[in-house]
Amino acid sequence: MSELQEPKPRNPVRALRRPTLPPGGRSRAALRLTAAAAEGRFELQHCFECATVQYPPRAVCVNCLSHRLEWREVSGAGDLIADTKLHHSNELYYRERVPLRLGTVKLDAGPVALAHLHRDCAAPSRVTVRAHLDKSGQAVLIALPEDPVDRNDSMLREMTSDPKFRNVLITDGKSAVGQALAKALVEAGAGIVWLGVAEPWKQGAEALALPQTERVPLDLTDEKSVRDLAGVIGGKVDILINTAELHHNHTIADRGTETARAEMEVNYLGLMRLAQAFGPAMRARAAEGAAPATAWVNLLSIYALSALPSHGTFSASKAAALALSQNLRSDMRRAGIRVVNVFPGPIDDEWNQLVPPPKLAPSALAKAIVAALRDGVEDVYPGDVAQDVMTRFRESQKVLERELWDQ
């Protein structure tokens, strides 16, 4: 497997390339392909009655006309039977990226898929088709070689946010999660990793001494602090990972509103301050060079989806942050920047000292975030608890609400 190439510095005399997007229009049925791809799965419509697998998405089964269609995961394995190199396109986004390699894949599951081709795929050969979110935020199909995948492929890079050679800001660099992330990013070959520290006087510098990392002052509760940092590094951040959080273990009956307000200041308003200060600069650099600004990661909580009453104020602040993050995602998509939401269960950190296991190790969380960036995934539910709660959430939101009462 060959490695990503280090991008060359931008020629400052040239105008910034303004971001363009691939066509994002889809039928409502086709959005289910996007929904699965957002979590890294390749799903196609299966007929409940006759088991036919079909693509493109339809309203009824192509074989038996049943309307009982289910979206289920498929392997994506198939035969690449024809390929072409397209030298022109009618869309600005693709005009900047021709020639395009496209092909016809007869999937083992049945249907024929027209797909982007990884540069190592040539007909006839066995390939694996995946659904990936592209810069428009919608799913498209790409055929990958069966062998280890060369990540230098330009179309694959467009659809993912590999941290290699990219400059990353971790908004809280002194937490266990922040430290684990810094380590994982350095290992993944990131460029500069900035570690935000809200109260620099509280902690010795040596505790944060990781190679290629730089400590920067950043207090999410202080608008001036956020803007000051954006003024210094905002034009260089390729990936922003918001790990800052305040997490009290209280039900709303326990305390006054100060606890809730303090959590909202960091978890909700802190994200808003970041979005306002860093969002525009990242959007402006979304098409620059070989490694443009690419992703924004928010550390949320699985309890943003359904509140854990014993952590009621925290759950509420994360639910607010989720709503805000969806707003941010809608804003950032205009530049093709991916907003990744991470929904862990209890993390094995200072806030959850009294929470019994299973708990998610910060290193495992860090690994999941790096993997999400590499794989181009948009929603991540890392660890056993998050997976369990998510499964229950999908089965019945109301049942889950009851189940969380006494936890």
Next chain:
Amino acid sequence: MRAAYDGVVIAAPVTIPYVRYSTRDAHWFLGRALAALIKRAGIKKDQLDGLCVSSFTLFPDTGVGLTQHFGLSPRWLDHLPMGGASGVVALRRAARAVQAGDAAIVACIAGDTNHVDSFRQNLANFSRFARDAVYPLGAGGPNMSFALLTSHYMRQYGIEARDFGKLCVAQRDNALKFPHALFKKPLTLDEYLNARPVADPLKLFDCVMPCAGAEGFLVMSEERAKNLGLPFARILGTIERHNAFPDDPMQLRGGWALDRDDLYAQAGAGAADMDFAQVYDDYPVINVLQLEDLGFCEKGAGADFVRGNSFTVGGSLPLNTSGGQLSVGQAGAAGGYLGMTEAVRQLTGETLGARVENARLGLVSGFGMINYDRGLCSGAAVLGRA
């Protein structure tokens, strides 16, 4: 055995000259075609009691809106969104209407405009499958589909670029004598082979050029045509098919393969009897598929057939004698009519360009609508000299 089209004829082929780009709308081109038909037949507008329309750029109107736009009160109306198959399908629909007495004179018209940006906009919303599964890949229009088909066909059956080039060069030769052709210069095989790549293995002269224009013809009883003093051609057989062979992973054959025996049985003639063929030709590979599927040679023998024949007007099989879409231009849905109007002209002696000597029987075939990965509509007709 299907009923014959006895007593029904096709007449008055008209062409509204093609232009690369136009500021006019589709209504303008279709209106001109209708006016040309009326003038050619020497009838009053009110005598048209049937109308059949095909157009890609008529939105938000359909044939219904056109009746008010043109001040017509037809008792029979059809709107066929079948692209390159619309000429054949319009003919067989209209012929049955006349035969059954539902209409006396049916005007069949097809046309489109081409604004500087309309092609891109049409592509983006061509079909639901195209919008969901093709256009997002950056593939504008049928170039991708035909590139994949051409590359697959070449590998499967060993045809070479120069074979496709022979067809394109012959059509250009035919076009040089056809006044409405947008391409006025001869094409050499070297120019064809060395043109700039568009979508491998397709190069520039493999790809049809979108333009604006319109075509039209009239369908009526033989008796009426004689009374009007109109030269006409007989309708000997027709077929249409949609979404043929859906399980073929690649479209190496079209609906013609399914229906050709039916076509020739109805016509009482075979491929070998045809004095010329007007096949749908937005890319040369589809010419070869039609020649195979319509029985001019076996499946996969297209390369040998191309090498063993000549396709100019004076050749062993005169093919696309006006120059076809590849050399005349593709005026949207009118591309599906170009072969039909040319076939009628060859059989009635009203040719605008080169004429096939003593042409008695001619084949017209259509192909249309790349909905996702293949063209869905196919059709063919055998016409005969009166």
